[in-house]
Amino acid sequence: MPVLEAPQILVIAAALAAAAMWLMLPRVRAGAPSRAAGVVLGLASLGFFASQLPGLGDWADGLIVFVFSGVTVAAAAATVTVHKPVYAAIWFGLVLLGTAGLFLVQGAQFLAVATVVVYAGAILVTFLFVLLLAQPEGRAPYDRTSTEALVSATVGAVIVGVLSIALGRALSSPTLAQTMPPAARRATGVLSEHHVAALGTELFARHLVAVEVAGILLLVALVGATAIATVRKEHKP
Amino acid sequence: MPTLETLVKIALLIAGLMTAAAYLVLVERWVAAWIQDRLGPNRVGIPLTKVRLFGLGQPIADGVKFLSKEECTPAYVDRLLYFLAPIIMFVAAMAAFAVVPIGSVLPIDVEIDGTTRPIELVVAPGVDVGTVFVFAAGSIAVFGVLLGGWASNNKYSLLGGLRSGAQLLSYELPLGLGILGVVMVAGSLRLETIITQQAQSGVWNAAIEPLGLLVFFVAGFAESGRLPFDLAEAEQELVGGYHTEYGGIKLLLILVTEFLHMFIASFMIVILFFGGWHLWGLTGSGSEVTWPVAIIRVLVLLGKVLLTILFFMVARWSWPRFRFDQLMTMAWKVLLPLGLVNLLTLAVWVEYGDRVSRAMGLPPLAVMAVCGWIVLIVAWAVLAWALPNTTDNRPRRESAGEL
Numbered sequence: 001m002p003v004l005e006a007p008q009i010l011v012i013a014a015a016l017a018a019a020a021m022w023l024m025l026p027r028v029r030a031g032a033p034s035r036a037a038g039v040v041l042g043l044a045s046l047g048f049f050a051s052q053l054p055g056l057g058d059w060a061d062g063l064i065v066f067v068f069s070g071v072t073v074a075a076a077a078a079t080v081t082v083h084k085p086v087y088a089a090i091w092f093g094l095v096l097l098g099t100a101g102l103f104l105v106q107g108a109q110f111l112a113v114a115t116v117v118v119y120a121g122a123i124l125v126t127f128l129f130v131l132l133l134a135q136p137e138g139r140a141p142y143d144r145t146s147t148e149a150l151v152s153a154t155v156g157a158v159i160v161g162v163l164s165i166a167l168g169r170a171l172s173s174p175t176l177a178q179t180m181p182p183a184a185r186r187a188t189g190v191l192s193e194h195h196v197a198a199l200g201t202e203l204f205a206r207h208l209v210a211v212e213v214a215g216i217l218l219l220v221a222l223v224g225a226t227a228i229a230t231v232r233k234e235h236k237p
Numbered sequence: 238m239p240t241l242e243t244l245v246k247i248a249l250l251i252a253g254l255m256t257a258a259a260y261l262v263l264v265e266r267w268v269a270a271w272i273q274d275r276l277g278p279n280r281v282g283i284p285l286t287k288v289r290l291f292g293l294g295q296p297i298a299d300g301v302k303f304l305s306k307e308e309c310t311p312a313y314v315d316r317l318l319y320f321l322a323p324i325i326m327f328v329a330a331m332a333a334f335a336v337v338p339i340g341s342v343l344p345i346d347v348e349i350d351g352t353t354r355p356i357e358l359v360v361a362p363g364v365d366v367g368t369v370f371v372f373a374a375g376s377i378a379v380f381g382v383l384l385g386g387w388a389s390n391n392k393y394s395l396l397g398g399l400r401s402g403a404q405l406l407s408y409e410l411p412l413g414l415g416i417l418g419v420v421m422v423a424g425s426l427r428l429e430t431i432i433t434q435q436a437q438s439g440v441w442n443a444a445i446e447p448l449g450l451l452v453f454f455v456a457g458f459a460e461s462g463r464l465p466f467d468l469a470e471a472e473q474e475l476v477g478g479y480h481t482e483y484g485g486i487k488l489l490l491i492l493v494t495e496f497l498h499m500f501i502a503s504f505m506i507v508i509l510f511f512g513g514w515h516l517w518g519l520t521g522s523g524s525e526v527t528w529p530v531a532i533i534r535v536l537v538l539l540g541k542v543l544l545t546i547l548f549f550m551v552a553r554w555s556w557p558r559f560r561f562d563q564l565m566t567m568a569w570k571v572l573l574p575l576g577l578v579n580l581l582t583l584a585v586w587v588e589y590g591d592r593v594s595r596a597m598g599l600p601p602l603a604v605m606a607v608c609g610w611i612v613l614i615v616a617w618a619v620l621a622w623a624l625p626n627t628t629d630n631r632p633r634r635e636s637a638g639e640l
Contacts, residue, residue, distance in 0.1 A: 086318070125402065
């Protein structure tokens with residue numbers, strides 16, 4: 001019988017993560033708490049979380065998943081804790097690549113490349129444009145500090161904790177997908193050879209309205225941005 | 238065994254690409270010399286002898302020069318990003334080649350997980366999203382340009398990086414539209430399937446969707462950032478653009494990456510629009526191959542790619558550089574509408590074309606080719622009529638009457 005049950009370990013891990021993030025978030029005043037301690041606590045928290053991961057079968061698969069997850073989480077922590085805005089953007093890019101890698105390990109090829117194309121290739125580049133032009137040196141205090149360190153660390157940790165406990169419950173009982181024989185899983189899931197076609201059929205048959213609504217929303221945003229950006233002529237009365 | 242096979246492929250690919258890049262620099266200089274009526278590099282041959290070999294030793298001399306130059310890092314740069322930028326660019330460009338087929342298959346069977354299959358001439362065979370993967374790798378290249386320009390901490394570099402970033406970002410849209418048309422006709426995102434489909438029908442996509450080819454070709458040109466589109470460098474105004482502050486091996490990495498971008502653009506043009514390894518009466522179209530056919534297919538593909546690259550090189554000395562506002566007009570007001578028209582035409586054809594042309598008793602692909610060319614001419618004429626003849630980028634001024 002283990003000393004601690006799974007939910008308790010996850011709660012401890014989340015609390016450690018909150019403390020670590022609180023220590024690591026950038027501050028205004030000199031003599032702020034030690035960031036090295038934050039890194040140590042963060043690693044401990046990661047260890048607790050990792051101990052709760054279910055077994056992944058083949059050790060090579062497991063190693064790849066652990067490397068990608070570790071890189072993603074560490075880069076995510078770095079995104080919010082580094083001082084320079086441009087570096088934050090780069091770390092965020094690494095988060096996206098790590099996520100894409102995790103998708104790829106799961107066999108979701110299209111999601112993986114779409115993540116890279118849309119987020120890293122388009123959205124993040126737009127961020128970079130603004131960051132490069134706005135503060136080349138990154139010296140402004142509002143760029144370098146986190147104003148509500150305690151609140152944001154707590155909220156983040158609560159979300160992560162609740163999600164991982166819920167996920168742990170879900171994983172402890174076998175899901176429909178896991179009870180299916182491998183051949184059936186291969187035919188229906190992301191491991192299928194034609195999963196892109198299947199994904200497209202699903203999107204444009206079952207979720208057609210949602211896709212169209214999202215498209216129209218983007219179009220409206222585009223028109224709105226154009227209207228705001230256009231130089232207005234002063235009308236004389 | 239599959240790991241070994243992949244490693245061998247990667248090694249061959251990297252060696253081949255680097256050698257090709259080195260020697261194509263020489264070819265480019267020869268082409269430039271020919272167009273400008275000069276002799277070009279023709280002296281470097283075997284060292285310490287008088288054998289010249291038409292200048293074939295030049296790439297080796299260039300490489301040694303780059304490697305042995307002083308590695309000068311300016312004091313005011315952001316060191317980490319300054320070193321990282323060329324690496325990001327290079328890695329992204331190389332990664333794109335993982336899904337690009339260099340031929341069809343070799344007639345050697347390997348056994349993997351109990352199933353035997355012939356060796357496919359691509360590093361990552363069976364990637365279901367090949368085209369999007371190439372696209373994704375290309376979109377990562379923007380980071381190298383932007384970060385290189387920013388980290389150099391130099392106004393010219395920053396301006397070059399921003400210009401180039403905006404250019405790459407804008408031209409990704411028409412590029413994607415060009416790819417989408419081909420994907421719709423082939424019904425797959427897999428590059429191997431796209432080639433096979435063209436080989437089996439015997440009609441290359443260039444014939445049935447010339448408008449898509451036009452859009453993709455120009456956008457591919459812009460993505461590789463060569464002369465009509467080389468605003469990032471623009472020697473006369475920006476010194477060297479985003480790589481002004483780079484030297485030695487880092488500059489070499491950046492220059493090789495630019496060549497790799499041209500390779501990938503050429504490969505994609507050939508694979509998507511010019512039938513890949515297919516040539517009528519020579520290569521066949523089946524998946525069962527013998528050794529001669531396998532080799533001929535590789536040679537045909539590489540020959541087509543070489544022709545495309547030569548076209549790139551000749552084009553470099555044939556058009557003057559665009560101004561920035563012309564560049565943006567080209568992307569957003571010319572290529573984007575043309576791409577959309579192309580996509581719409583193909584969508585209508587994929588849905589109704591087959592039925593209608595069969596009902597009329599005509600071969601569907603011939604009908605599509607005729608429709609494609611008519612659409613190209615009409616769309617071109619409409620754009621030519623709608624766009625102004627001259628463009629003016631002087632600052633806006635209120636007319637005297639209104640003031």
